[in-house]
Structures are given as structure tokens and as C-alpha cells.
Amino acid sequence: MEKHVVSFRRKMIFSSLFSLLFSFLMVLGYSFSKTHSFQFFDSCKSFISFCVISLIAFGIMYAVLSRMSVPKESELSKNCRKVRHPFFSAWVLIIVAWIPYYALFAPGLGFYDSLWQLSQFYGYTSYNSQHPVLATLVIGVLFSIGKPLGANFQFFIYTSIQVLLVSAVLAFIAWFVYQRLLVAGGEEGINRVFCLWCVLVGFSALNPLFPLYSLSVLKDVPYAAAIAVMTVLLVEVIGDKKVINERTFVALFSCAFMVMSVFRNEGLIIAIACAALVSFVQVKDKKKLYTFLSVGLVGVVAVASLVSSALINPQKGSRIEMLTIPVQQISREVRDNPSSFTADEKKKLNEMLVDDALWSDLGAKYSPELVDPVKVLFRKDFSLRAFLKVWGRHLAIHPDTYLSATFSGTFGFFYPCRASIGQGSVYDSFQWMNSQTVSGWKQYMGVPDEELYPTYLEETENLREKFLQSFAKLYKIPVVNLIVKPGTYFWIGCLAICLACFKRNYKLLIAMVPCVLVFCVCLLSPVNESARYALPLVFSAPVLLIISACMPFNRLENGSGK
DSSP: OOOHHHHHHHHHHHHHHHHHHHHHHHHHHHHHHHHSSSSSGHHHHHHHHHHHHHHHHHHHHHHHHTTTOOOGGGGOOOOOOSSSSSSHHHHHHHHHHHHHHHHHHHOOBBOHHHHHHHHTTTTTTBBTTOHHHHHHHHHHHHHHTTTTOHHHHHHHHHHHHHHHHHHHHHHHHHHHHHHHHHHHOOOGGHHHHHHHHHHHHHHHOOEEEEEEEEHOEEEEEEHHHHHHHHHHHHHHHHHOOOOOOHHHHHHHHHHHHHHHHOOOTTTTHHHHOOOHHHHHOOOHHHHHHHHHHHHHHHHHHHHHHOOOOOOOBBBBOOGGGGGGGHHHHHHHHHHHHHSSSHHHHHHHHHHHHHHTTOHEEEETTTTTSSSSSHHBBBTTTOOOHHHHHHHHHHHHOHHHHHHHHHHHTTTTGGGOOOOSSTTTTTGGGGHHHHHHHHHHHHHHHOOOSSSOOOOOOGGGHHHHHHHHHHHHTTSSSSSSSGGGGGGHHHHHHHHHHHHHTTTTTTHHHHHHHHHHHHHHEEEEEEBBBBBBTHHHHHHHHHHHHHHHOOOIIIIIIOOOOO
16 A cells, blocks of 8 residues: 555656646747747736646646556567567668658758868868868768769768668667567567567658758768767666677777767767766776776877867867857847947947947847857957856846847747747758759858759659648648657657656666757757757657656566565
8 A cells, every 4th residue: 555655646746747847848938939038928828828738748647657567468469579680670661761752852962061061171161160170071081982973972972871870770779679678578578569669660760850861961960870879878788688799889889979079069078978977887897998998089089189170270160159048148138128238338249240240230130049140240259258248247137038038049949839940940951952042152152053062853853842842831730740849859858757767767867868968959059949959869869768668677677666
């Protein structure tokens, strides 16, 4: 009886906490999606909405937690279904499902950032540290393989390699879940394991984010795949029974660490955090091995970065890239409260901006969900100290304005219910199909017209146009559009954390550290609701949810039933 009371209390506590967080952020996100302010909170509708959403979320969460137990005999079938080759079967199914995308968009899609990186590699513009130099070199070298054969082969070779690697990572995740849950649940639970393997493979095959980004030349894609591999490896080290042999683990760990470190500026920090966790969790006889391996990998990346920087001497990226939220906050302050600025502050702001810009332009060009319009107004060498002084004074005067600016630029990462295409949606990648847009980019970067732009099959042009029209409509279809929304994967991750804590599988929280760090980076990003910034969550959150729900380490592996 006591056990039932404790279980009831835990279900009540976790259901209440999750429902309160969910309802608050939903109401907050709705308010900012409509008005980019707290305006909705001024009416009684916000309180009613909060109460209704809380009750519904509580009921659903309580029902979910009530079913979080070892499966009953009635749920298990004697006719067990096994997958003979869970990795290769998943890999083939995923690639086959992606063929229509390849047929439409082969040899691949580019993007402003990747075009800028390639223009640096081929000498059309100077190298800039805003994009990792090593990532620029890797992308450039892969493109050089097909250069003698033309732009089509350059894109074809790069995207083909990327499609194979990304699909292999997704197949590896499906394989790992299959093997891991078999170890946890035993042969008697194989039917459920088979169904979950099918769910993961189906998710990877049918989610349009995966093939569309795999066909795009973007540094975020290999980075997201590496984060997913590292997440799986963290799940592996916290379990008592292993499914990945040590040589494979070391190879995957080294590759994931290097890719994470090379392809994003913040990637090295997240990679070091993951390496520290791996070393910390390992048993005593392996701590030294992974500690030395991690230090060695950091050394390799550091030396490679120093050598490449010394040889190339890239321009330093603007410090404004680190001040996305403060810049949005001060710009909104200029728009909403221009009279609060003193003459001295106006003078200081004018000195920070380019020659043809005035302090009032910050308010005039302020865009709630995109920092680029105001970011370009700042000089590269503006005084950070003077900026922070002005920013700090107005933070004390109008904190509500600063909060509004912050949530206006971040709500898309936790609110998935907006029925429109956001600034950072995957649809943004289709700018590449507009030749006039790309021509403007190339002119700005000094890239010749005939370079770095492939030709697409004329026979599929009508199909591409229909696909783009249909894909735009997808964002307006309730429930269905959740699959392409970053906020969906935030809540999948939150649910995974809730289930892990509910089952007292606190070690599993270690595997969620990469996703938590990625989400924090998303909140600091220059574009609200950017799907490519949140791509690591799309890869990793579903597998974390399945493991949290179906793999109770303490109860099934360690034999603890408390």
C-alpha cells in the first residue's frame, strides 16, 4: 500500500510540474507569435487558456506516467518478430524513402553561408573566422574533387557523401535502440522492441527535414549527426550491459568529437563537455584511457586550428555575433522608448554604427525574429564597453522591453503551434532555387556567374514547383506541421527528462547534456525558430524519449525494483 501511495505522489508531482511548464510556455508562445509582446497576458483569456491547457496536459501526463511500468504478459506476443540486420535494413529503407527528394533536388541545395564559405576557399572573398576555418577547408576540399567535372558534380559528390553518412547515422540510432532495448527487456519483449525500431526507421524515412537538409550544403548537417552519435555513446556508457564493442566506441567517439569541434564555433565546447562526461562515467580502469583520448583530440583540433589560422590568417568575425540578444534588446528599446536615451548615449551609439547609419535606425530596422537587419549596422570594431554601459542602464529602466525582445526572438524554439513559415524554417533553404536571389549573393561575394551553381533537370521543374507549394501548405496543417517545428523536439526532450527523473534513472540525464547545450545555443541564435540550428534536437530527442520510456536501467538491468 505504501508503494502505491509513493507512486501516486510521484505521478502527481511530475504530472503537475510538466503540465504547469507546458501550459505557461504555450500561452507565452501564443502571445509572442501574435503580438511579439506580453499583450495577451493583459486579458482574462490568458488565465483561462492557462487553466484549460494545464488540466489537459496534466491528464495526459498522468495517464502516460501510469503506463510507465514493465509490460504485462498480455502485451507480449509469443510470435516474436526479429530483425536480422537491424542496421543495414534501416539504412536501405531510409535511403529508398529519400529517393524522391534526391530526384527533385539533385545534385543538391546550397545556402548563403555555404556559398560564402566556398567563395572563401576559392579565393573570391577573404577568409573570415565567423565560419570555422577548418569546416570551410573540409567543405572546399570535398567540392574540389568534382571541380574538373563542373558545378553539378561538385554538388553531387558532396551531397551524396552527406546523404550516405546522415542515413547511416540514423540507421545506427535505430540499430542501437533495437539492441539496447533487447538487452534491457530480454527476448520476451522483442515484439515491442521491433515496433519501436519500426517507429524510429519510419520517423527517419518520412521526416522531410532529414532528406532536405542532407541534400543541402550546410555545416550544421554533419554537426547535428555528430551530436546524435555522441548522445548515443553517452547512453551506452551509463548502462551496465554494453552493445557497442570498445574499438567501435573509440572510433565513433573520436569521429563525433572531431566533427563537432570542426563544424561549429561552439562545437568544441560541447565536445569537451561530452568528453568530460564520458571520462567521468567510465569505470576506473578506463577513465585514464578516455581522459587521454579526449585531451589528445582537443590537442589535435587546437593544433589544426592554429596552423590553419597561421597559414590563412582569416579576418576576425564581428563581435556583434556574440551579442545577438543584447543587440535585439537595445534595438527594441530604441523603437519603443526613444525618449529614454540621453544625448551622450545617442552619440555613443552613433559612434558604434557604420558611417551612413544613425542610432534611430536601430529602432527603424528592428525585426523581432531576425537580428540581421540591425546587426549589419554595427562596425566590426565598435566599443564593447560603451555598448554594455548603454545596454546596462536601459536594462534597469525597462526590463519588460528587454524581456519582450528576448522572447520575440526565441519563442519558436519552445512554441511549435504557429501555423506559418518562420524566418528560420527549412523552407528558407529553398531560396537556393531562386536564381535571382543566388545571383545577388554571388555578386556580393564576387563569385563568377558560372561558378558554384548547379543545373537542375527541366523534366522535374513542375514537380519541384508543386512540391514547394505543397510543402508551404504543410506549415498550415495542424498536428502534421509539428514534425518540422523546432519547438516539437524541445518538448520531446522535456518529456524524456521528465520520464527519466520519474523512473529515478538520473544517470540518463547525462546523455541529455548535449541537447540541453544545443538548446541554449539556439536561444542565442540570430534567427527565431531556426530548424537548422535545432537540427541536433531533431536527431537526438526522439531516441532519448524512447530510451527514457522503455529502458528502465535501475529496474531491469540492476535488478532494483524500488
